[in-house]
Amino acid sequence: MGFLRAHASLTRQLSARLEAAHGLTLNDYDVLVQLAYAPDRQLRRVDLARSVLLSPSGITRLLDGLEREGWVEKGLCPSDARVTYAVLTETGLAKFKAVRITHLADIESVFGSRFNSEELAALSSLLGRLLTPEDPDVVCLEEPV
Amino acid sequence: MGFLRAHASLTRQLSARLEAAHGLTLNDYDVLVQLAYAPDRQLRRVDLARSVLLSPSGITRLLDGLEREGWVEKGLCPSDARVTYAVLTETGLAKFKAVRITHLADIESVFGSRFNSEELAALSSLLGRLLTPEDPDVVCLEEPV
DNA sequence: CCGCTATACTTGCGGTGTCAACTATCCTAG
DNA sequence: CTAGGATAGTTGACACCGCAAGTATAGCGG
Numbered sequence: 001m002g003f004l005r006a007h008a009s010l011t012r013q014l015s016a017r018l019e020a021a022h023g024l025t026l027n028d029y030d031v032l033v034q035l036a037y038a039p040d041r042q043l044r045r046v047d048l049a050r051s052v053l054l055s056p057s058g059i060t061r062l063l064d065g066l067e068r069e070g071w072v073e074k075g076l077c078p079s080d081a082r083v084t085y086a087v088l089t090e091t092g093l094a095k096f097k098a099v100r101i102t103h104l105a106d107i108e109s110v111f112g113s114r115f116n117s118e119e120l121a122a123l124s125s126l127l128g129r130l131l132t133p134e135d136p137d138v139v140c141l142e143e144p145v
Numbered sequence: 146m147g148f149l150r151a152h153a154s155l156t157r158q159l160s161a162r163l164e165a166a167h168g169l170t171l172n173d174y175d176v177l178v179q180l181a182y183a184p185d186r187q188l189r190r191v192d193l194a195r196s197v198l199l200s201p202s203g204i205t206r207l208l209d210g211l212e213r214e215g216w217v218e219k220g221l222c223p224s225d226a227r228v229t230y231a232v233l234t235e236t237g238l239a240k241f242k243a244v245r246i247t248h249l250a251d252i253e254s255v256f257g258s259r260f261n262s263e264e265l266a267a268l269s270s271l272l273g274r275l276l277t278p279e280d281p282d283v284v285c286l287e288e289p290v
Numbered sequence: 291c292c293g294c295t296a297t298a299c300t301t302g303c304g305g306t307g308t309c310a311a312c313t314a315t316c317c318t319a320g
Numbered sequence: 321c322t323a324g325g326a327t328a329g330t331t332g333a334c335a336c337c338g339c340a341a342g343t344a345t346a347g348c349g350g
Contacts, residue, residue, distance in 0.1 A: 006272035007152040008198035053153040082298040082345045114274045126268045127151040129259045227315045227328040
């Protein structure tokens, strides 16, 4: 139960700031992260859906938005006509880099002020165990780009 | 980021079961809990909203549903005509008791299989710190009723 | 080569929740 | 006692997301 409260409170804070500063949802940002770190900056929509834990229709609609903004494009798959890739554009990458800066700062301000690094590690490890077997396949959100 | 994943995965699991077994949302259940433990089994809508971290309009709509089902009624406040109470009915209490059994079992099956009691305590304490100053005012969900 | 099943994706519909605007009531200062 | 501002609650418009159903492609067994 405390879990629900924590989540509601946290996403409220973070998404409000993201939204205000860049007009992005947390899920939008999550998708940008996944794409930015993916090989060739593209992913199949199904895989993307699994990474961010959205249903297929959720991904379609979320990407509709990102495509309208020009951050993402559709890409065809030569070997399988069923699949469509979501491809991060140059402007999308630029957008991501810009957003990342303020978002990491936001996160820092929320978590940094409440936890030290051991606690963060502990929290992250505990949370990781809540994922169901097939969920994972997530990309870490650190330095490179 | 792992936090979002954990939440999505967890609520997916729990709410699917709750939904399937009793036609209730996690938030619906949360409200039932708050009311069941409140004095006279009633709360002002504002306070309720704060407890479950919903906006005022969110509470109105959630309670609309519960009222239609007959679990909750509106109650007037003699000393202040602006406030409306949400009152848990007898049938609502009965419903809550029934749901509680299976929901606690669901929780047990998700958390119990992944954490021992120390870890649970640690997790709960860490999550508690994410709440913003004014959020709290939550009721624990244990035994009595 | 023909059907069959499985997979990738989209679309219509409905639920849930937010925000902004509005009403009604309360309370305090002058 | 009245004007102003705060507080409780509702409503309308809208965003987001899941489910179920539909389309298109893939790939396999006969």
